[in-house]
Amino acid sequence: MSDFQKDNVALMCDIGELVGLFDFEAGLDAFLTKAVSTVAWHMRAAVCSIYLYEAETQELVLRANQGLNPALVGRLRLKNGEGIAGMTLKEMRPICEAKATDNPYFKHIPGSQEERFVSFLAVPILRKMNPVGVIAVQDPQWNYFTPNDIQALQVIASQLAGVIENAHLLLRLRGNEPVPPVVPPESFGVEFGPGTHCVRGQGASDGMVMGLSTRIGQYLSVDEKVVGGCPIGLTEADFDRALATTERQLLDLQRRLEDKIHDAASMIFGAHVLMLKDEAFSGEIRSQIREGKNPWEAILNEVRHYADLFAHSPNPSLREKVLDVEDLGHRLLHNLSAPALESTGPDYTGQIIIAKELLPSDILKLSAEGAAGLVLLGGGQHSHVAILAKALQIPLVIVSDQRLLHLPEKTPLLLDAKEGQVVIRPGHEAIQTMKDIIRSLADSERMADQVKTETRTRDGTEIQLLANLNLVSELDVALRVKARGIGLYRTEFPFIVRSTFPTEEEQYQVYKRVLERMQGSPVVFRTLDIGGDKVLSYFQVGQESNPFLGLRALRFSLKNPEIFKQQLRALLRAAHGNPQAKIMFPMVASLDEFLEARILVRVCQQELEREGIPNRMPELGMMIELPSAVAMIDELAATADFLSIGSNDLIQYLLAVDRTNDDMASWFAPHHPAVLRALNFIVKAAENAGKAVSLCGNLGSDLRMLPFLLGIGLRSFSLDSMEIPVVQRRIGQIDLELARTQAKKMLSLGRIEEVDGFLKIINAAG
Numbered sequence: 076m077s078d079f080q081k082d083n084v085a086l087m088c089d090i091g092e093l094v095g096l097f098d099f100e101a102g103l104d105a106f107l108t109k110a111v112s113t114v115a116w117h118m119r120a121a122v123c124s125i126y127l128y129e130a131e132t133q134e135l136v137l138r139a140n141q142g143l144n145p146a147l148v149g150r151l152r153l154k155n156g157e158g159i160a161g162m163t164l165k166e167m168r169p170i171c172e173a174k175a176t177d178n179p180y181f182k183h184i185p186g187s188q189e190e191r192f193v194s195f196l197a198v199p200i201l202r203k204m205n206p207v208g209v210i211a212v213q214d215p216q217w218n219y220f221t222p223n224d225i226q227a228l229q230v231i232a233s234q235l236a237g238v239i240e241n242a243h244l245l246l247r248l249r250g251n252e253p254v255p256p257v258v259p260p261e262s263f264g265v266e267f268g269p270g271t272h273c274v275r276g277q278g279a280s281d282g283m284v285m286g287l288s289t290r291i292g293q294y295l296s297v298d299e300k301v302v303g304g305c306p307i308g309l310t311e312a313d314f315d316r317a318l319a320t321t322e323r324q325l326l327d328l329q330r331r332l333e334d335k336i337h338d339a340a341s342m343i344f345g346a347h348v349l350m351l352k353d354e355a356f357s358g359e360i361r362s363q364i365r366e367g368k369n370p371w372e373a374i375l376n377e378v379r380h381y382a383d384l385f386a387h388s389p390n391p392s393l394r395e396k397v398l399d400v401e402d403l404g405h406r407l408l409h410n411l412s413a414p415a416l417e418s419t420g421p422d423y424t425g426q427i428i429i430a431k432e433l434l435p436s437d438i439l440k441l442s443a444e445g446a447a448g449l450v451l452l453g454g455g456q457h458s459h460v461a462i463l464a465k466a467l468q469i470p471l472v473i474v475s476d477q478r479l480l481h482l483p484e485k486t487p488l489l490l491d492a493k494e495g496q497v498v499i500r501p502g503h504e505a506i507q508t509m510k511d512i513i514r515s516l517a518d519s520e521r522m523a524d525q526v527k528t529e530t531r532t533r534d535g536t537e538i539q540l541l542a543n544l545n546l547v548s549e550l551d552v553a554l555r556v557k558a559r560g561i562g563l564y565r566t567e568f569p570f571i572v573r574s575t576f577p578t579e580e581e582q583y584q585v586y587k588r589v590l591e592r593m594q595g596s597p598v599v600f601r602t603l604d605i606g607g608d609k610v611l612s613y614f615q616v617g618q619e620s621n622p623f624l625g626l627r628a629l630r631f632s633l634k635n636p637e638i639f640k641q642q643l644r645a646l647l648r649a650a651h652g653n654p655q656a657k658i659m660f661p662m663v664a665s666l667d668e669f670l671e672a673r674i675l676v677r678v679c680q681q682e683l684e685r686e687g688i689p690n691r692m693p694e695l696g697m698m699i700e701l702p703s704a705v706a707m708i709d710e711l712a713a714t715a716d717f718l719s720i721g722s723n724d725l726i727q728y729l730l731a732v733d734r735t736n737d738d739m740a741s742w743f744a745p746h747h748p749a750v751l752r753a754l755n756f757i758v759k760a761a762e763n764a765g766k767a768v769s770l771c772g773n774l775g776s777d778l779r780m781l782p783f784l785l786g787i788g789l790r791s792f793s794l795d796s797m798e799i800p801v802v803q804r805r806i807g808q809i810d811l812e813l814a815r816t817q818a819k820k821m822l823s824l825g826r827i828e829e830v831d832g833f834l835k836i837i838n839a840a841g
């Protein structure tokens with residue numbers, strides 16, 4: 076059996092087309108009907124059906140169909156677990172049968188005329204692992220559906236899930252939830268006075284930038300969010316033009332985002348497009364215009380109405396959409412007032428965004444929209460937000476002074492993300508300093524181009540410098556600084572910034588691309604490290620009063636085997652033909668956990684073998700970042716293929732110091748004797764077991780600690796790419812023999828203060 080004439084690639088690439096099919100006015104059923112015919116056509120399947128899950132009755136209802144008796148639509152109901160479709164939903168996995176009647180759950184539906192169809196493939200439609208429905212295809216040919224078809228249908232199911240959920244949410248809004256009165260934001264006034272003033276905060280990424288302030292997340296206000304004020308004499312035709320321009324811009328942004336950061340993009344502007352297409356939204360604006368309102372005012376009224384509804388909704392996923400509504404309003408007003416400026420260009424070019432809090436996906440959107448810098452007011456001191464801003468090269472400063480929220484719009488700001496400063500109305504002197512700093516940043520850029528392929532100590536020992544990777548877009552920098560491979564790919568970032576789980580196929584494509592670009596150099600894929608400060612907006616793990624000690628990393632994956640297995644399958648497939656691919660588990664707390672994870676990898680491999688899908692078993696390693704792992708290090712080193720020290724978490728958990736709390740920074744002491752001894756213990760255990768060991772936390776770029784790290788025997792580090800040039804230069808100054816003696820001395824010291832003093836002496840000597 077072959078895929079001859081099937082067009083799954085076109086089907087998968089056509090996600091935009093499917094979403095584009097959604098026309099709110101025509102309703103969800105019309106959309107589903109178009110979807111079944113598109114799927115049936117591309118897959119060359121005789122039948123395609125979509126069932127939606129009804130939470131009240133806990134039944135699947137056939138909502139759209141092509142190829143069966145049309146009278147069944149809306150009438151055919153299946154209990155959860157009933158028939159192959161019901162079983163697909165119950166077990167939350169695809170079921171593919173060469174001959175449907177061989178499946179013990181096959182249920183004959185009288186009047187369906189499905190006797191003619193032999194092959195059956197059903198895939199669950201899930202949102203945040205919650206049931207949404209089932210999509211099924213059938214065909215008269217025996218054994219007609221291939222593993223390729225299963226994957227294609229899974230991609231489609233995940234896209235359908237997003238559209239269906241958004242449609243449901245909007246419909247629920249139509250029911251007009253009661254709107255609580257809006258409490259106007261209290262005005263604290265701006266007391267910065269004339270001249271230049273500076274607000275100090277925490278620099279969360281690098282870079283320096285100047286721009287005009289733009290506040291978001293406060294709802295649009297008539298007087299401020301204007302591009303040249305409220306124009307007069309606008310008509311309904313102007314509104315229609317603005318609507319069409321906005322849609323074009325959004326689709327273009329989506330496309331550009333996919334090109335730039337395709338591992339994370341998903342349908343990031345999907346909610347915007349749906350709102351635009353919602354006739355209740357545009358229709359209400361139109362009717363206000365017909366009643367005599369200026370289109371400007373009509374848009375503002377409707378945007379505020381929706382923003383209020385979303386903001387006060389008990390549904391958390393609706394509350395998260397406030398920024399989307401506001402952004403949409405901003406775009407509509409811009410396109411209404413400045414049609415001459417119509418461009419596909421970004422909306423926030425040259426602007427510094429001030430927000431109370433942002434989701435990772437907001438940062439992605441703002442980056443796509445050209446934001447020059449970000450200022451977050453508290454509540455956002457999560458390192459994943461910082462890591463993401465870094466990955467996207469957007470300067471970010473986190474401040475606690477709430478008065479910044481009340482700055483007049485378009486105030487000139489200078490953002491110094493390295494020092495954590497926001498300079499308001501910078502004067503000549505501040506601008507001059509900025510220029511000097513930007514010049515020195517350019518020097519370090521030049522240094523990146525001068526980096527050597529091999530890193531050696533003064534006495535000629537080779538040290539491996541690999542790169543840490545969060546988003547695929549960072550590969551350019553990693554290659555530019557000649558990283559010897561990727562020592563840590565934090566695979567959770569593509570999950571964190573998206574609005575839905577990526578499918579196995581989507582993950583596979585991303586992993587394959589990373590391996591292709593690294594051209595044979597090692598790539599260590601760390602499996603999901605969700606939890607702690609890295610939350611998925613679309614998958615709640617429940618309230619945890621102490622998330623860093625909760626369902627995090629490998630614990631999360633083992634607790635959610637369906638999610639974990641999809642990732643493992645994608646990794647095993649990507650490793651095929653790529654012997655340099657490795658898998659690493661984060662936060663392993665016991666030998667038992669590592670063994671359990673390894674069994675799951677083997678199960679996935681057997682599944683792939685059975686399905687005839689090419690794969691390869693890579694080396695399996697683990698991160699050492701918990702005190703319990705240090706205590707068990709001999710057994711762990713004997714069992715794993717390689718080890719990597721996660722110093723960020725190791726220090727956090729060993730010293731009980733929150734790594735994300737800036738107020739605790741002075742307690743976060745990498746030179747604490749307990750940390751030094753733990754590191755030495757780990758490296759010696761790896762040497763004894765004959766296993767490779769590397770260090771992938773920020774400690775690797777702590778220049779003053781490098782003599783110690785080399786002295787205890789570490790020969791491999793994985794770093795943020797931009798740190799590689801300066802670390803390479805420092806390593807070139809270190810003599811290994813001397814470093815060994817210095818490390819030995821440091822291990823004998825019992826006080827933090829003593830170690831600190833010793834570090835000062837050895838680093839002053841160079």
Ligand code: PEP
Nearest residue numbers: 700721722723724771772
């Ligand atoms: C670490 O903990 O040191 C590490 C590299 O992992 P992450 O920063 O992603 O927790």
Ligand code: MG
Nearest residue numbers: 700721723724
């Ligand atoms: Mg860690």
